[in-house]
Amino acid sequence: MLSKLKDNNHVVGYVFSAPFIIGFLVFILYPILSSLYYSFTDYNLFQSPSWVGMANYEKMFTDDEKYWKSVFVTLNYVIASVPLRLAFALMVALLLNKTIGGIGLYRSAYYLPSLIGGSVAVSILWTQVFGDQGLVNSALGVFGIDTDTSWIGNPDTALWTLITLSVWQFGSSMLIFLAGLKNIPKDYYEAASVDGANAVRRFFKITLPLLSPIILFNLILQTISAFLTFTPAYIVSRGEGGPLDSTLLYSLYLYKRAFQFYEMGYAAAMAWVMLIVVGIITLVIFQTSKLWVHYESKGER
Amino acid sequence: MKRVLTILLTLALSVSLAACAGGNGNKGAGNATNAPSEPVKTETPTTDDKKEPVTLKIAWWGGQSRHDYTLKVIELYESLNPHVTIEPEYASFDDHWKKLAPKVAANNLPDIIQMDISYLSQYGSLGQLEDLTPYTQNGAIDISNISEAAISGGKIGNELFAFNLGSNALLSVIDKDMLEKAGGTMPTQDWTWDDFTALGPVLKAQGKILTQDLRHDVFFPFYLRGKNQLMYAADGTSLGYDDDKYFIDFYNMYKGWYDNGNLLSLDKLAQKKGTPEDGELELGNAVSTWGWSNQYILSSTVAKRPFEILPVPGWNENKALFLKPSMYFSISKNSKVKDEAAKFISFWVNDVEANKIIMGERGVPVSSAVKEALKPLLTPEQTKVFDYVAWAEQNSSQMNPPNPIGAVEVDKLLKDTAEQILYNKLSVADGAAKFRLDANKILAANKK
Secondary structure: OHHHHHHOHHHHHHHHHHHHHHHHHHHHHHHHHHHHHHOOEEOOOOOOOEEOOOHHHHHHHHOOHHHHHHHHHHHHHHHHHHHHHHHHHHHHHHHHOOOOOOHHHHHHHHHHHHHHHOOHHHHHHHHHHOOOOOHHHHHHHHOOOOOOOOOOOOOOOHHHHHHHHHHHOOHHHHHHHHHHHHHOOHHHHHHHHHOOOOHHHHHHHHHHHHHHHHHHHHHHHHHHHHHOOOHHHHHHOOOOOOOOOOOOOHHHHHHHHHHHOOOHHHHHHHHHHHHHHHHHHHHHHHHHHHHHOOOOOHHHO | OHHHHHHHHHHHHHHHHHHHHHOOOOOOOOOOOOOOOOOOOOOOOOOOOOOOOEEEEEEEEOOHHHHHHHHHHHHHHHHHOOOEEEEEEEEOHHHHHHHHHHHHHOOOOOOEEEEOHHHHHHHHHOOOEOOOHHHHHOOOOOOOOEOHHHHHOOEEOOEEOOEEOOEEEEEEEEOHHHHHHOOOOOOOOOOOHHHHHHHHHHHHOOOOEOEOOOOHHHHHHHHHHHOOOOOEOOOOOOEOOOOOHHHHHHHHHHHHHHHOOOEOOHHHHOOOOOOHHHOOOOOOOEOEEEEEOHHHHHHHHHHOOOOEEEOOOOOOOOOOOOEEEOOEEEEEOOOOOHHHHHHHHHHHHHOHHHHHHHOOOOOEOOEHHHHHHHHHHOOHHHHHHHHHHHHHHHOOOOOOOOOOOOHHHHHHHHHHHHHHHHOOOOOHHHHHHHHHHHHHHHHHHHOO
């Protein structure tokens, strides 16, 4: 029996993959399923959850103004920050794709904000930069614009400070763009120049089409991460989502429901709605990609 | 290629979402019990001496100075009771409650929890806290020098879920020098809100403001008390006041200050950390600050200049002034060492040496013996607070019962509504109506 087991190659495989399988079941599958269960319950952590059916979902869609506010804030944030960030990343990638001395240094320097970007420290730095005595106001003062509004405390501008923060963290997208740019054969550009195409035309007719799979990849990745943004909003608004709920991102509202008001069931339901919505948006982006993404090898489609 | 991408993305997405929704199982569950090194005892026949080593977990909120002196008190206790080891957990107010929530779910609350009145109903009536009455009866918590009035502040019904650590009263702190330099006269104790409003233009001429803000969840209920109204109904299922006129009057007054530039603008207020270090009074930009008496000492320490104390206007209407337990210690239901926890609480409120370290920072001590012993040691600023609370005790009435479950959310709602009013997104009358509607919706969950 034992020797039979020993001879069985599968066992070795299972043993080696056990850490992942067990980890997946315990830390991923179990929490996912229990959060699905909680989303149908009223659960305040103090008492055991009680089944309420669809009540959480009903309340969310019909009877919670703040929920919709947070949805609109999040959509605003995603729609503004993702394209800006990608455009910025592409622009910097194009600049860094030149062969000049010390380019490695520049690349590292531009990647730096992304390395430290998600952290609490940067968000705190941001409150200093956009505060009433902050860097932005000092810079404006140099140009003769004297103001002491706090950009973070003003409901009209608070979300834009977060969007700026997101755009500033373009590094990882830039790196992927850069790799994509390196992959475009030089001959194409040379051939186009010979035919008299100028730089703008070369960019739109060669670079963009050949880069489109990379753009798709970045777009999806950044859209998902933008939907899940939490730390900057939490730190900049001190966990409140203010002023006037203008920075109340979806994940922040979810967090408030869970940990300020102890409504775990409701928060779990919110998480599931988010999952479904992000899933749908990702699918839609994939579907539209047929129209604008060009693969060099047609066979793979 | 594309399909693999889809699968990968979907997986990554669901993993990160699930982690954010359900991954709060039981942080800090695996706390190693730190057995204290008990002094080796010679084998003597006396059996009562030998005490089992005990580990007490205690959690509180506060700023750095509170953390520092609390740790000193713990050290003192440990040196007097070598068999006890205390594991402290401390955080800011908001984080304190966020850390406790998952521990409730994991049935792993610290033995002693610093409790606030706004969370007392939630933790007490939902079965997380031990009734302390037996411990006060069997002497584990010595109450011989503590008045019944002080103790009852921790009761829900007949059960004592939290032990009062000190008394607080509402006050306003006035920078008399600034006021007189601006040409104003120091108001008397019997001042009114109109007197306060009248100071606005005087200070504005000097580029100063009245105060940065008044906490809505504190001062609106206080205003209601003066009108013989309650913020919350006795059964906790709705708001306690029937007429929106009170809301409208109070917020018309508040908006008046704001529109006249007598308060800190909201965009700047949003940046404040709420510590004395960045308070507008302490920085010399505002003539007053409004809050609880135990906060006064820190204010004047930070500002390095003395201030004057006045009662909050309206204190003499309907005996609105009240003494409130500044904070409590509670013992969690899941604690396995409740007797030892009770002894520590008794030590905290009764021991003179310990209170020489605490010096009333958690409110004026509830024990009359401790209060007497501290008197000669107080600084002039501390004396002001002790005197004010003593005066308030004579001129106050019973405080409101603890806020019902859901009050934390209603407090946030009030703040939101007030901000919308100040930003001119809502008229005061509409705000009053909307606040009532939404607050009652939250509180209706308490209906059985």
